[in-house]
Amino acid sequence: AEPRWHITILSTLTGDEVDLEVSPTTRLEDVFKTIADVLKLNLDDVGMGYRLVHPGGAKEYGVMHFNKTLAELGIRDGDRLQLIVRPEGGRCSL
Numbered sequence: 001a002e003p004r005w006h007i008t009i010l011s012t013l014t015g016d017e018v019d020l021e022v023s024p025t026t027r028l029e030d031v032f033k034t035i036a037d038v039l040k041l042n043l044d045d046v047g048m049g050y051r052l053v054h055p056g057g058a059k060e061y062g063v064m065h066f067n068k069t070l071a072e073l074g075i076r077d078g079d080r081l082q083l084i085v086r087p088e089g090g091r092c093s094l
Contacts, residue, residue: 003024005022005076006020007019007070009035010080010081012082012084013083014039024070025071027066028061028065029066031070032050049086050083050086052082052083052084055082
């Protein structure tokens, strides 16, 4: 059986904390889906500008990392991550 990890996500938008039980092989996309479900966020929006950030901002994870596992990304049991919104750059709508 896989080890069970607990990570905490703090939403900077709502101030909510979400405690998740995950495994090292959980994909980042699944973490985002769960957060979106719990916080009632639109997953399309989540994919666009939302990021998970390690405290201190050393590492940042977004849609480009969705196929990676938590272990591959260096996320570990007990980690606390912040959910932030960082709009994609380079897009311009007229």
